[in-house]
Amino acid sequence: MLRRLLPLIILAVSVLPISAVDISLEYAQRLAVQSSPQLRAAREQLELAALKHDLDIRAFLPTVSLSFSSGAQVNTGASDSDSLQFELGLNQPLFDGGRTFIARELTEIELELQAVLFEQQVEELRDGIWQLFYSLLLNREKMELQKELLDISIEQLEIAAAKYKLGKMTELDYLEASIEVQNMELDILDTESSERNLVQDFAAAMGFDPWYFEEVPLNLVGSLNREYEGLNLWTDDYLFYTEKALYDNAELKQQRVELNKADTQLDVIKASWIPTISLDSSFYVQGDGFPMQEPGFTFSIVADFPWSVMPSSVNAGGGARSNQVSGSSGANVDILPSMDFIVNERSAELNLRQTSESVSLGRKTIERQIRTSLEQLEHNRLRINIQRHTQLLSQKRLVILEARSRMGEVQELELLEARIEYYEEEITIRESVLSLMMSEREFEKLIGANFGMLEELSNEIYYKDFK
Template sequence: MRFLAFLLAFLVPFTVKADTLSTIVKAALENNPEIKRALEEERISELQYREAIANFLPDISLQYTRTSLSDVPGYSMAFPGLPATRFEILESSFYEFKLSLRQPLFTGGRLSFGVKLRKELKTATFYRFKETVLKVLTEVKKDYYSLLEAKSAVEIAEKILESAKEHYKTVKAFYDEGVVPRRDLLEAAFKVKEAEENLERAKSAYRKTLEKLKKDTGYSLENIPLDGEKLDYVPVKLSEEELIDLALENRPIIKALQATKKGADYGVKLTYSQFLPAVFLSFSYDRTDQYPGIGTFDASAVSVLVNFPIFQGGKRFWKLKEAKSKKRQVELSLEETKHAVRLQVVAALSSLKAAKARVEAAEAMVEDAKELLKTSRERYREHVGTSTEVVDAIAYLARAEGFLNSALADYNRALAELEYATGVTLKGAP
């Protein structure tokens, strides 16, 4: 499986920079059940291809038989003046040894078309395997971005709770001095309770996201360190048509169907070959001691067999129609998949643009919140503002950071979907 991970590092169009994400991707490649199942299917197609090649080689069989008869057939012969004499045709116990070889000389293209068909199906299975890897790693990347989002949400919820508690202390002190009414105290206490509930919800969401990530990596990771890792923003400058062209050129599922279509073409030719004669070279060697009086008898024979099917109840015609229908079916599937891939690109790009707008708005909100916090602290130091203003500014900044964190997560998930739709890496693309 280490070799598999090394190989797929070149096969899968992903650029992984974060150490944690690299570890997660490697774990998914080695342990994800869906990837393992797809890999076994790829191995099966390889074996079927080799089996088709083996049909060119001769069939050699060796047969040994030991026979014991309860009654031996024979005949009697009488000469004048002499008693009748019985002659046995076979020995009562004898063996037969036979070696046979059969080599196809001409099959109307049956064998060669069979090999070409299996080769194309092997290629299609490989690209389906690659499509599975692409899909699984896309889901793993989205899990990773969601986990970063959930972790940041927990940290932000903790900041808001700390800010709410600090605000409550200030209001409590003012209430004890009779400066503010009881209503303000109850409102501050409610904010603390609300912040505590939000923190629990954030922790619950983090645990669920972590569990999904472990599931997609085959439950092979116990600890997933996220310290120092943050969501980034890498703009994609390619146009919609350029992305669609990339998808139609690079998406593995399209390549798989293109190979399947070629295989269907060979399948039609293979069916046509059933109407042609087949020629075989046959060699046999027999050895036996079943004949009385002559000891061991052996003989060899060489023959050429020509098989020309005349009538088989229309079976070949129905197979030909079936092969042509399968070819049309694959062609329709290919066109349908191209339209589906185009739709995936458009949908992912639309989500990416929407997330990009959210990121830009959130970045402006964070800058405004930082400026508000800076002003509130200056006002508090000059005894013009109150500590409540500072605490509220801190909470507002935390919420703005949370909005930015959510927008960045949506952007990266949309980017992962777009990379899946196109089948290529887009981070850092011009």
């Protein structure tokens, strides 16, 4: 029975309509961030770095060791002897000239740098999804306009064919009109190819199989606002945006962290004359068998002078066991040390100077880019307004040509060319709108604003100036 019903079940399932998947920009960005293997790896590395930083506090605490030893001695002409010893050792750093603090500070700097880079990766991924999302919207609107133009043009070509048969239109004009229609079909094919590529890239960026939306229709929740006029971004406000960029720009943040790191590394090298002082002590009990009944202890204070020119160390200590008390002292000097310290210090100084110059150059570059970007944004807004005005004129011309065509005063080819020009201008306006939005997004990244915060900032400064 089940075997008989199975083909019917499969047929029923196959003919059921597949519902489209609705995806908004915010949802797509969230999916991309959650599914990105690169971000996952970077997040894990950041968590490991944070854990390492937390565990580095161990460097301030003493080290404790336990040891046990046993031995046997065979004596000729005398009784043999055994020895057993159990020892508890303790080493406590007392002073190191702040080296441990500096090492911890370097770890904090590395952690801060990783956090900055991770944040930058997240923003780049979100921005990539944003570009794909709106490129898809534009491509779909472009395809709708192209198909609408093709449908109208085919009807117009049929009228042209009838006029050609009646001898009211030359063969050359009819052929040129036919070529224009063929070119429209080629444009639609190119747009459909772009659609497939964009959808595949969009699916892969969100963690889907690239061909997932070939089986499941993709519905984008959103639209490209054809009447978009841009944000309130003006050249007169460049000082406000420059100040924000100098503090929040991701590249400048990274450069400042690198500068702090280079400065700290040079401090470590120059502080080699400061001694490192530590206390070594041990408590033990020994004997020739169990239970061991001879306790004792030893201690020593060691001062290491890691001076690059002549490393040296001194120590003093003592001990006691049973009825014995002992003391000792010593010193050690390396009279032929490695000369690498000369290169190391100069290298650290050079690194600090170059990093400082990079920060200074980066600031100047950002200041110039802020002003240039604001000027370009103003230019783009003005350009779109002119394009809209031009299209209104083209629309009026098209209406006049349609009226004159009905009266037989204008050939179909001239009307077709005017209509093509009108639709191309419409597509160009939408492309310019998206180009303006992308330029604003680049400016948003330039000043270090979070995704979508530029509109709030621009309105804040605009209405403040207005008042």
